[in-house]
Amino acid sequence: MKKKEIEKKYKGYIENLRKYNLSYFDKSDPLVSDSDYDKLKRDILDLEKQYKYLKSNNSPSILIGHKPSKNFKKLPHRVPMLSLGNAFSEEDLINFEKKITNFLSKNEGYEISYCAEPKIDGISASLTYVNGVLEKGLSRGDGKEGEDITRNLSTIKDIPKKILSKNFPEEIDIRGEVFIQNSDFENLKDKFANPRNAASGSLRQKNPEDTKKIPLKFIAYTFGFEKGLNADNQFDYLKKLDSWGFKTNPLNKLISGVKNLIKNYNEIEKKRSNLDFDIDGVVYKVNDFNLQKRLGYVANAPRWAVAHKFSSNKAVSEIKDIEIQIGRTGALTPVAKIKPINIGGVQVSNATLHNEDEIIRKDIRIGDTVTVERAGDVIPHVISVDILKRKNTSKKFIFPKKCPCGYETIKDFNKITKKFDAVRRCPDRGFECNRIAKEKLKHFVSKEAFNIDGFGKKIVEKFWELNLIKLPQDIFKLDYGKIEKLDGWGKLSADNLRYSVDEKKQISLERFIYSLGIRHIGLENAKLLSRYFGSFQKLKNLPKKNNYNDLLNIDGIGETQLVSIKNFFSKDINLKILNELDKVLNIKNAKAVNTRGLLKDKSFLVTGKLNNISRAEVKSLIEENSGTTVSSVSKKLNYLITGEKPTKKKINSAKALKIKIIDQDEFLKMLNKTS
Ligand code: IVH
Numbered sequence: 001m002k003k004k005e006i007e008k009k010y011k012g013y014i015e016n017l018r019k020y021n022l023s024y025f026d027k028s029d030p031l032v033s034d035s036d037y038d039k040l041k042r043d044i045l046d047l048e049k050q051y052k053y054l055k056s057n058n059s060p061s062i063l064i065g066h067k068p069s070k071n072f073k074k075l076p077h078r079v080p081m082l083s084l085g086n087a088f089s090e091e092d093l094i095n096f097e098k099k100i101t102n103f104l105s106k107n108e109g110y111e112i113s114y115c116a117e118p119k120i121d122g123i124s125a126s127l128t129y130v131n132g133v134l135e136k137g138l139s140r141g142d143g144k145e146g147e148d149i150t151r152n153l154s155t156i157k158d159i160p161k162k163i164l165s166k167n168f169p170e171e172i173d174i175r176g177e178v179f180i181q182n183s184d185f186e187n188l189k190d191k192f193a194n195p196r197n198a199a200s201g202s203l204r205q206k207n208p209e210d211t212k213k214i215p216l217k218f219i220a221y222t223f224g225f226e227k228g229l230n231a232d233n234q235f236d237y238l239k240k241l242d243s244w245g246f247k248t249n250p251l252n253k254l255i256s257g258v259k260n261l262i263k264n265y266n267e268i269e270k271k272r273s274n275l276d277f278d279i280d281g282v283v284y285k286v287n288d289f290n291l292q293k294r295l296g297y298v299a300n301a302p303r304w305a306v307a308h309k310f311s312s313n314k315a316v317s318e319i320k321d322i323e324i325q326i327g328r329t330g331a332l333t334p335v336a337k338i339k340p341i342n343i344g345g346v347q348v349s350n351a352t353l354h355n356e357d358e359i360i361r362k363d364i365r366i367g368d369t370v371t372v373e374r375a376g377d378v379i380p381h382v383i384s385v386d387i388l389k390r391k392n393t394s395k396k397f398i399f400p401k402k403c404p405c406g407y408e409t410i411k412d413f414n415k416i417t418k419k420f421d422a423v424r425r426c427p428d429r430g431f432e433c434n435r436i437a438k439e440k441l442k443h444f445v446s447k448e449a450f451n452i453d454g455f456g457k458k459i460v461e462k463f464w465e466l467n468l469i470k471l472p473q474d475i476f477k478l479d480y481g482k483i484e485k486l487d488g489w490g491k492l493s494a495d496n497l498r499y500s501v502d503e504k505k506q507i508s509l510e511r512f513i514y515s516l517g518i519r520h521i522g523l524e525n526a527k528l529l530s531r532y533f534g535s536f537q538k539l540k541n542l543p544k545k546n547n548y549n550d551l552l553n554i555d556g557i558g559e560t561q562l563v564s565i566k567n568f569f570s571k572d573i574n575l576k577i578l579n580e581l582d583k584v585l586n587i588k589n590a591k592a593v594n595t596r597g598l599l600k601d602k603s604f605l606v607t608g609k610l611n612n613i614s615r616a617e618v619k620s621l622i623e624e625n626s627g628t629t630v631s632s633v634s635k636k637l638n639y640l641i642t643g644e645k646p647t648k649k650k651i652n653s654a655k656a657l658k659i660k661i662i663d664q665d666e667f668l669k670m671l672n673k674t675s
Contacts, residue, residue, distance in 0.1 A: 006051055009495065013044045014056045016492050039454065039496055072139075072147035072204070078173065079224035081126060081140045082300050084283060084307040088375055093258045093284075096306045100286065103295055103303065105614035113256045113287040115234040116264050117221055118249050119307055121278040122179030123200045125153055126224055130171050132163040139203070143300060152203050153178070155212035158219075160245045168244055173224035176246070178203055181276045184215045195278055217277070220246040233287045254287060261308070269310055281309035296620055299523045314373045314383070315348070317341045319366055322353065322397045324404070326435035328443050329519045330425040332409055334359060334399065336370070336382055343374040351380045356399040357422040363387075367394035399424070405433040428519075430571035431471060438464050440517045444472050448523060449515030450507065453500035462486075471573075472515075473580035476501060506586045509536055516574075520564045528556045536587040540578050543569040553630045555619050598671055599627030603636055607650045608643030610664050618667075625671060633659065641667045 001009070017040055020031050032040075041060040048054050087093050101110050126146065128136040137153035138146030153159055156178065178199055180188070185195040202214035220241045223229065231237040235254045242248050251271075255264055265282050272279060286292050286304040295304040317338040325333045334353040341348055351372045353359050362385055364370065369389040374380040403409055403426035410427055411420040431437040438460060445455045452475070463469045466486070468478060478501065484494040507515075514526035521529065532554050533539040542548065548566050551557050568574050581587075604622050606615055606629075618641070619629050630637055633653040640654040640661045654661055668674055 003051075003053075006047070007054070010044070010047050010051075010054045010056075012492070012495075013040060013047070014058050016040060017044065017060065018058050036493065036496075040492065043496060043499060072149055074141065074145045075136070075138055075148050076145045077126060077138060077141075077143070077224060080300070081124060081143045081146065081175065081224065082297065082302060083143070084305055085298075085301045086281075087306045087308045088311070088378075090258065090262055093261060093306070093308065096284075097258055100295060100303065103614050103616050104291065105610065105612055105617070111256050112291070113233075113254060114261065114284040115238070115252065115287045116255045116261060117238075117252045117283045117285070118268055118275075118279045119281040119283045119309075120177045120179050120219060120249070121196050121280045122177040123196070123203055124175060125149070125178050125203075125218070127153065127159060127174045127176075128171075128225075129163065129168070129174060132165075132168050134159065134161045147204070149203060151208040152205060152211040153218075155208050156216045156218050158217050158247050163244050165244050167230060167240070169226050169228035169230075171225070171227040172229055173226070174220050174241070174246065175222045175224055176218055176220035178216050178218050179277055180214065180216060182278065183276055188214070218247065219249055221248065221283075232289050234285050234289070234292075235287055255284075265308055272310070279310075281307050283307050294617060299527070309375065311375065313343045314371055315341045315343045316369060316371050316386070317348075317351075319364070319368050319370055319382075322359075322364075322366055324400060326403060326426060326433070326439065328436060328439035328517050330403075330409075330428045330433070330436050332356075332400070332403065332424045332426065334397070336364070338370070338372060341372070343372065343380065346374065348372060348374060348380045351382045353382055355422045356424055359397060359399065365390070365394040365396050367391055403433060404435060407433065428567075430573040431577075432573075434464075437470070441469060441472065441475075443517040444515045445475065446515075449511060449517075450475075450504050451511075452504050454497055455500065471580070472577055473584060476505060476581075476584040505584065506588065508588050509533065509539070509590045512536065512581075512585070512587050513539065516568070518564055518568045520561045525557065525561055528554050530590040533590070535589045536582065540582065543575065553632065555615075555629050555631065595626050597624065597626030599625040601626075602638045603628045603630050604639045604641055604667075605630050605633060605637050605650070606641045606643065608646035610641070610643040613664070621671065633657065639667070 020037055020040070044060055048059065085096075087096055097112065098108070100112060101108060104110070124140045126138045126140070127134055128138075134150075134154065136148065137150040137159075139149050140146055154161065180195045180199045180202075182195060185198055188198045198214070199216060202211050202216060205211045221238070222234075223237070229237075231240055235252075238248050238252055251268060253264055255261055261282075261284060268279070268282055284306055286295065292302070292304040295302070297303060317340075319336045319338055321337040323335050323337060325335050327333060333355065336351045336353055338349060338351055351370075353364060358364075362382070364382060364385055367390075369386040370382045371384045371386070372380050373383045401409055401424075405426060407426050407429075409424040411422075411424055413420055426433050426436060428436055431440070441460045441464065442457045444450055445452045445460065455475070460469070463478075466482075468482065469475055478498070480494045480498050483489055483497065484491050508530070510527050510530035513521065513529050514523055529539070529551075532551070533542075542565075548562060551562055551565065552559075599622055604618075604627055606618055610618065622629050633640065633650050635657060637654070637657075637659050640650060640659055642651065642661060642663055651661060662670075665674070
């Protein structure tokens with residue numbers, strides 16, 4: 001943009017803000033929604049940040065004392081603030097523990113000690129201390145960067161401003177939860193829907209004096225970056241937090257064995273209603289920091305921790321109708337339209353019935369009285385039917401065999417279980433079925449994919465109906481002139497959308513692959529593929545080179561993913577989409593992970609069982625140190641690592657190709673480690 005255009009744009013924004021402020025503050029008549037108002041302020045600040053010459057006395061950077069502002073400076077977290085995987089049942093916990101023991105290559109009986117901590121439902125914050133002095137306080141934000149809310153956090157009494165203890169680390173990010181006690185919330189009930197909103201709202205006041213008026217509390221439970229922390233397990237760390245003057249949860253406990261975790265969970269659940277703060281589960285963390293380090297992370301959650309959520313809230317309602325929803329992967333999901341009911345503070349009017357078999361198994365009919373469950377953030381689902389309340393008028397639901405697009409649906413045959421899937425699908429022919437196409441577009445713009453601000457599911461639906469978007473590339477070639485004239489839009493909103501869309505034309509290869517919505521390619525697999533291909537061009541050349549089977553060399557990519565990727569590339573429409581997207585996007589090459597590690601340019605393959613270390617861990621170790629893993633012996637292989645009972649064929653082929661054969665000790669020596 002030229003300087004003149006930028007100034008014009010900026011002046012337009014400022015003028016709109018002035019109008020909105022006037023109407024809001026002087027006439028108590030808001031012209032726009034809160035989110036549009038905030039977005040406008042953000043846009044102004046962003047422009048000012050980018051073009052330093054822009055200035056106005058009406059800028060939100062100068063004006064104070066108006067609406068609580070959500071404009072805080074964004075700063076990166078030195079160590080990302082991750083989220084946690086969820087567990088809802090004993091079975092989930094058993095699986096969680098199994099994955100850990102497998103990863104660590106331990107027998108099932110191996111005892112793992114966990115730190116069990118009640119999960120407070122508040123707002124997490126990260127406090128940076130340098131030489132014992134509180135320097136900075138950030139909100140979680142998107143986990144990578146948070147908002148600088150230091151001044152607001154400083155008003156919280158539980159947060160020490162200076163720590164004199166001798167053993168306090170030279171530098172540390174102390175992390176924990178900001179929350180409001182239920183008794184204090186009583187006085188704020190009129191202003192906020194629940195204690196969590198109250199905590200979040202008060203923490204993000206522009207004026208820290210406003211935050212100070214709210215009795216916020218802080219409980220510490222983990223850390224991010226650290227220098228000089230002397231603790232080798234979580235429980236010890238919690239004790240240290242106490243001694244440094246932080247509040248920790250008095251119900252934290254050291255426990256081992258799934259049975260004991262469940263016992264503690266039940267006890268805490270019983271105490272739940274008597275606690276003065278809201279908790280929504282118990283967090284289990286592998287206690288030993290060394291084990292935590294070995295276990296590492298999957299996507300954006302640690303492998304070494306899980307949140308065991310409290311069982312859902314249930315309520316009884318009536319099924320008014322059953323509708324079929326078509327998902328991005330073509331799955332036909334029956335959804336019960338129920339008489340709206342409040343379950344745990346949330347109004348629920350839809351509940352999933354999962355699939356055809358489930359409806360038959362539970363004999364669910366339209367008109368039935370059913371129990372609906374809402375667990376955590378999971379979609380509410382029907383758990384049972386009250387047969388005694390069944391009316392004569394109740395109607396059986398005939399599951400459609402055709403998709404609304406007219407195509408016959410199919411059930412996939414699972415080669416492993418030798419059974420047909422319970423889920424019926426509309427075969428994906430690449431953007432031909434309108435419903436699948438719309439869902440794919442929703443996925444494309446979603447948070448973990450392109451994450452286009454203000455481009456939500458409703459906009460996708462609307463633009464689709466108006467023929468503004470049919471394929472992903474259309475999103476980047478929108479007719480903003482048309483959009484501006486749509487009902488409820490206008491120049492400002494259209495400009496904002498253009499800004500958000502343009503901002504996302506640069507994307508990492510990993511996010512890009514994920515956004516394509518290839519079945520079985522979630523965040524984790526997208527990351528693996530991105531590392532493997534390195535660049536968009538290499539990904540695009542896959543069908544030309546026809547070397548799909550090489551993908552099996554990627555640890556983590558199996559036959560299922562391979563078939564799905566092949567399917568994707570076999571459709572001309574997908575190849576066209578890739579070409580078109582290539583023209584409008586700047587897809588960044590994958591960042592090589594630590595390219596200067598000890599195993600740089602070396603490839604490895606393991607055969608046989610290693611001692612005390614699983615394949616998955618060996619793979620992480622190799623990758624952390626810039627090496628690669630392959631899945632067969634070929635000229636590309638540099639080292640064959642042999643364990644107990646190796647495959648003779650692999651050894652013979654390696655010998656024939658003069659590949660170095662090493663044992664576990666020799667491998668660890670390459671990393672300056674011993675077993
Ligand atoms: S540990 C990687 N410990 O739960 C470790 N989180 O879903 C991540 N939370 O954002 C955090 N109590 O807001 C941890 N004792 C506890 C917690 C806790 C509550 C929240 C926190 C976090 C979310 C993760």
